[in-house]
Amino acid sequence: MKHNLISTIFALACTLGVSAQVGNVTVSQYGSEPLKIGSVEEWEQVHRPVIMNFFEQEVYGLMPDGQVGITYEVLNECPNALGGKAIRKEVAMHIAGLDTPVLILMYLPANAKGPVPAFLGMNFKGNHQINPDPAITPSPNAPVYKGDPERGAASSRWPVEFIVESGYAVVTLNRDNVDPDFDDGFQNSVHPLFYAEGQTAPKANEWGTIGAWAWSLSRVMDYLVSDKAIDSNKVAVVGHSRLGKTALWAGATDKRFAIAISNDSGCGGAALSIRKVGESVDVINRSFPHWFCDNYNKYRNNESALFVDQQGLIALIAPRPVYVASATLDQWADPEGEYLSALYASPVYELYGLQGLTTPMPAPEQPMNSGHVGYHLRTGRHDITLYDWQQYVDFANRHFGVK
Numbered sequence: 001m002k003h004n005l006i007s008t009i010f011a012l013a014c015t016l017g018v019s020a021q022v023g024n025v026t027v028s029q030y031g032s033e034p035l036k037i038g039s040v041e042e043w044e045q046v047h048r049p050v051i052m053n054f055f056e057q058e059v060y061g062l063m064p065d066g067q068v069g070i071t072y073e074v075l076n077e078c079p080n081a082l083g084g085k086a087i088r089k090e091v092a093m094h095i096a097g098l099d100t101p102v103l104i105l106m107y108l109p110a111n112a113k114g115p116v117p118a119f120l121g122m123n124f125k126g127n128h129q130i131n132p133d134p135a136i137t138p139s140p141n142a143p144v145y146k147g148d149p150e151r152g153a154a155s156s157r158w159p160v161e162f163i164v165e166s167g168y169a170v171v172t173l174n175r176d177n178v179d180p181d182f183d184d185g186f187q188n189s190v191h192p193l194f195y196a197e198g199q200t201a202p203k204a205n206e207w208g209t210i211g212a213w214a215w216s217l218s219r220v221m222d223y224l225v226s227d228k229a230i231d232s233n234k235v236a237v238v239g240h241s242r243l244g245k246t247a248l249w250a251g252a253t254d255k256r257f258a259i260a261i262s263n264d265s266g267c268g269g270a271a272l273s274i275r276k277v278g279e280s281v282d283v284i285n286r287s288f289p290h291w292f293c294d295n296y297n298k299y300r301n302n303e304s305a306l307f308v309d310q311q312g313l314i315a316l317i318a319p320r321p322v323y324v325a326s327a328t329l330d331q332w333a334d335p336e337g338e339y340l341s342a343l344y345a346s347p348v349y350e351l352y353g354l355q356g357l358t359t360p361m362p363a364p365e366q367p368m369n370s371g372h373v374g375y376h377l378r379t380g381r382h383d384i385t386l387y388d389w390q391q392y393v394d395f396a397n398r399h400f401g402v403k
């Protein structure tokens with residue numbers, strides 16, 4: 001009876017997008033404050049679905065319901081890559097309707113005794129840029145730079161040796177290989193595969209490019225669950241900047257991701273929008289009209305109308321561990337706003353009896369990583385560095401029981 005009441009009122013709240021009363025719980029605008037929810041049951045039955053609905057309808061857009069045929073083909077496997085430290089494996093993800101496969105690059109620790117935990121994240125400029133390893137197949141569609149393919153150009157962002165020596169697999173794919181990072185009116189790549197008869201662009205509440213990237217991370221997860229070398233219960237999804245926004249959305253929408261990590265994700269990622277420090281909802285939609293769904297434009301210079309701020313996105317990951325990181329010189333991403341979102345999502349973790357953040361923003365290089373909500377501020381610029389990865393490995397070790 002109680003459940004019927006909850007579902008009826010929830011359906012109403014979803015349809016109308018307005019406040020509703022469930023017992024003594026009011027589902028209304030949550031704003032940019034700490035999320036105060038009464039119980040795990042209320043969170044899971046009422047608030048989480050309503051908040052998820054908001055992010056789906058108004059921010060990132062709905063991912064498609066429809067299925068598309070996907071097959072995975074192991075292209076090659078080298079048992080002694082990186083001077084014998086790693087197994088390198090490349091897998092083609094063939095998406096029916098697309099001419100170009102998505103290339104998944106994996107490095108696994110050599111001599112693992114069983115399935116290993118993994119970090120899965122997209123890269124900006126091609127698989128071949130994450131390490132100088134000459135055997136990496138260049139990602140199709142990756143932007144071309146002088147001296148292409150610039151092997152290893154992003155290796156400071158991908159300390160592969162450190163990660164595999166820590167006992168983790170690295171799994172990556174290129175963003176442009178999934179959905180090119182420019183506004184083409186969604187004429188290419190995955191969006192058209194799901195258009196209804198006569199449809200030529202996503203509807204106002206349907207996915208943009210961040211949604212497509214997050215969807216592709218779930219499709220890689222579909223492969224990982226079938227790969228016996230991977231412990232698919234221990235996959236952390238990670239991303240830097242626009243790909244950090246993507247990692248949070250992937251973590252929110254797919255509960256198979258055991259940890260979600262946002263590195264300098266800023267506006268539309270971890271940072272609270274209401275503050276308008278650095279990049280704003282207006283600026284990001286002007287600069288990158290393809291990232292979010294059209295409905296998000298309603299909130300340009302109108303942040304107080306947001307049903308819930310970005311702390312809601314982080315809370316959607318609960319009770320799974322989440323980690324947010326910032327950099328001191330990255331004011332464009334609003335480090336304090338990123339911290340506050342993690343802090344304001346923490347009460348939801350506490351409902352589960354888990355430790356969130358409770359204290360003021362820490363000084364640089366003072367990671368807060370003992371609970372289920374991790375945070376650090378690194379000295380330096382907008383980037384993902386070895387220091388950041390060391391914190392992520394440390395956090396994952398703690399939650400995955402490694403070492």
Ligand code: GTR
Pocket residue numbers: 240241242243265266267279284287
């Ligand atoms: C900037 C953008 C940010 C962030 C960043 C990046 O141009 O304003 O939202 O995503 O790019 O991805 O490096």
